[in-house]
Amino acid sequence: MTTDPLLQPYRLKHLTFKNRLMSTAHEPAYSEEGLPKERYRLYHAEKAKGGIALTMTAGSAIVSRDSPAAFGNLQAYRDEIVPWMTELAEACHEHDCKVMIQLTHLGRRTGWNKADWLPVLSASPVREPAHRAFPKEAEDWDIERIIADYASAAQRMQAAGLDGIEFEAYGHLMDGFWSPATNHRDDDYGGALENRMRFSNRVIDAVREAVGPDFVVGVRMVADEDLATGISREEGIEIARRLAGSGKIDFLNIIRGHIETDAALADVIPITGMRSAPHLDFAGDVRAATGFPVFHAARISDVATARHAIEAGKLDMVGMTRPHIADPHIARKVAAGQEHRIRPCVGATYCLDRIYEGGEALCIHNAATGREATIPHVMTPTEGILKRVVIVGAGPGGWKPHAWLRREATR
Ligand SMILES: Cc1cc2nc3c(=O)[nH]c(=O)nc-3n(C[C@H](O)[C@H](O)[C@H](O)COP(=O)(O)O)c2cc1C
Ligand code: SF4
Numbered sequence: 001m002t003t004d005p006l007l008q009p010y011r012l013k014h015l016t017f018k019n020r021l022m023s024t025a026h027e028p029a030y031s032e033e034g035l036p037k038e039r040y041r042l043y044h045a046e047k048a049k050g051g052i053a054l055t056m057t058a059g060s061a062i063v064s065r066d067s068p069a070a071f072g073n074l075q076a077y078r079d080e081i082v083p084w085m086t087e088l089a090e091a092c093h094e095h096d097c098k099v100m101i102q103l104t105h106l107g108r109r110t111g112w113n114k115a116d117w118l119p120v121l122s123a124s125p126v127r128e129p130a131h132r133a134f135p136k137e138a139e140d141w142d143i144e145r146i147i148a149d150y151a152s153a154a155q156r157m158q159a160a161g162l163d164g165i166e167f168e169a170y171g172h173l174m175d176g177f178w179s180p181a182t183n184h185r186d187d188d189y190g191g192a193l194e195n196r197m198r199f200s201n202r203v204i205d206a207v208r209e210a211v212g213p214d215f216v217v218g219v220r221m222v223a224d225e226d227l228a229t230g231i232s233r234e235e236g237i238e239i240a241r242r243l244a245g246s247g248k249i250d251f252l253n254i255i256r257g258h259i260e261t262d263a264a265l266a267d268v269i270p271i272t273g274m275r276s277a278p279h280l281d282f283a284g285d286v287r288a289a290t291g292f293p294v295f296h297a298a299r300i301s302d303v304a305t306a307r308h309a310i311e312a313g314k315l316d317m318v319g320m321t322r323p324h325i326a327d328p329h330i331a332r333k334v335a336a337g338q339e340h341r342i343r344p345c346v347g348a349t350y351c352l353d354r355i356y357e358g359g360e361a362l363c364i365h366n367a368a369t370g371r372e373a374t375i376p377h378v379m380t381p382t383e384g385i386l387k388r389v390v391i392v393g394a395g396p397g398g399w400k401p402h403a404w405l406r407r408e409a410t411r
Contacts, residue, residue: 005310006303007335010053010317012293013216013250015163017053017317018096020310021331024253024297024319025102025166025220027059028351028361029072030370035081036074041088042372047324048097050377051331054317055097057088060104060168063153064146067106067173068115070131071355076103076153085160093161100164102220103153105146107173108135108182109260121146123176123183123190123199128260137185138173143199146173150203151210154217164216164250167203170268171259174200175222178239181229181258193235197242208248218295219243220253223286226267227258233282237289244292251293251316254283270299272347277305284314297321301345303334325351326365328377 010017030039036057044055061074075081089099108122112133121142122135138146150167157165169175176182177199183190189198200219207217221243223236231239243249256279257268270278276299283296297319300306306318324330326345333342343365351361351369361370368375 002335004307004334006307006318007331008310012316014214015098015216017098019051019053019331020316020318021052021306022054022295022297022317022319023047023052023056023324024295024321025056025059025168026321026325026352026361027061027071027073027355028325028370029355029359030361031072031074034069034073034075034078036084036088038373039370041084041091043370044088044099045091045095046372046377047328048092048095049332050324050327050329051095051335052097052324052328053331054163055092055099056166057085057099057101057162059102060106060172061101061153062106063103064105064149065116066118066121067104068110068118070106070110070114072359073106074101076101076156077149079156082156082160085157085162089161089163098163100166100216100218101157101162102166102168103150103157104168105149105173107171107176108133109171122173124185126182126184128171130260130262130265143189143202147199147202147206151206154207154215155210158211158215164218165207166218166220166251166253167200169200169219170222170255170257174203175231178222179225179230181225181227181231193238197239200243201246204243204246204248216250217248218251218253219249220255220295222255222257223252224256224282225258226256227264230258237286240286240290240292244290251295252286252290253295253297253319254279254286255296256282256298266349268298269349269352270347271349274299274347276301277309280305280309280314284309284312287314287316293317295319299347301347303330303339303342320345322347322349322351325361325363325369328369 007019058074061076092099108128119136120133224233225231259265279298287294293316295317309315309318323345327343350364363369368377
């Protein structure tokens with residue numbers, strides 16, 4: 001029995017997570033025709049093999065056809081997704097790794113000239129600088145349709161055998177209604193906080209009705225937009241309290257900041273040279289204020305900080321998302337006393353840039369990531385004859401294998 005706080009199990013409803021490590025939602029753009037096929041499955045199964053307790057699949061899987069994919073998002077509105085998600089879930093369950101999926105309507109965070117060229121929707125017609133669409137104000141029938149879409153997408157994921165879902169509520173449609181920066185409505189969905197929460201409350205009610213009381217449902221929410229005109233810390237914590245008190249959801253996954261420009265996004269997903277774990281204390285404050293299960297990820301890149309997050313009672317589950325892109329075997333190595341063998345995530349964030357620029361997430365430190373079908377993550381040194389190899393080039397592609405081969409050659 002280990003006393004390592006990171007390796008202690010955590011019970012959420014009927015689920016037992018075998019340790020405190022999770023990968024938060026991130027769309028690696030490995031989808032094929034909007035579906036999670038072999039490449040997608042092998043990518044998540046590798047984390048499961050590596051010992052992670054929970055993998056939140058997709059990132060922004062879209063619930064409505066009128067919310068076109070911005071970066072290869074999974075299409076949760078199609079029935080064809082069910083058998084693919086079942087295969088993925090089974091491949092992870094084999095290693096006792098729980099599997100959930102993040103569902104969303106992207107709101108204004110997508111382009112208008114994609115898919116069916118339908119107008120992008122939001123609470124109010126406030127343009128998002130990154131995607132540049134002027135959204136249409138969601139009308140009554142849009143709201144009714146999208147609520148029904150959330151419910152049927154959730155049912156599909158339940159039918160696929162997933163352990164739960166979370167809603168994305170930062171920079172997308174749900175929080176677009178919450179935020180005074182993007183909600184200028186004067187009907188029942190605008191003004192007082194109660195009105196601004198009406199859309200998300202109706203979605204949660206409809207989903208709960210559709211999936212029943214036992215399925216795990218969470219919200220990945222912004223609890224402080226860190227924006228003069230946006231959701232303040234006080235209001236964000238109040239939203240978290242109301243969600244926690246609704247009796248309809250099971251966990252909160254906390255975000256601090258806003259994402260409508262690249263510069264702002266870098267504060268939410270901090271890159272090389274920025275502070276370690278900049279929002280961890282804030283997430284801990286939300287946990288203390290709500291007394292509710294709290295998950296969080298934002299540059300908790302090393303095991304010591306992750307362990308601190310659990311030991312200090314700031315989080316229930318700690319997200320190490322890019323760290324698992326760089327090394328999907330973190331939990332296994334921690335359990336084996338091999339922390340020093342974890343390939344570190346350096347925060348270059350090439351993985352994220354590439355979903356926009358190259359159409360697939362790749363890692364600057366790990367060539368096997370996303371190529372699990374052809375490159376193994378665990379390499380066994382040869383027992384045969386050592387050969388002389390000349391590596392032309394430097395950087396991560398050159399010095400690493402060079403150092404490794406030199407070490408092997410001198411054994
Ligand atoms: C390639 C990539 C895609 C992402 N897509 C999403 C997404 O669709 N939804 C979401 O909530 N977060 C998304 N994220 C953010 C991650 O869930 C996480 O919050 C972020 O990487 C910070 O955590 P980390 O420092 O542990 O990586 C994405 C991150 C990456 C690297
Ligand atoms: S590309 Fe960089 S930021 Fe992304 S996982 Fe690899 S090391 Fe981490």
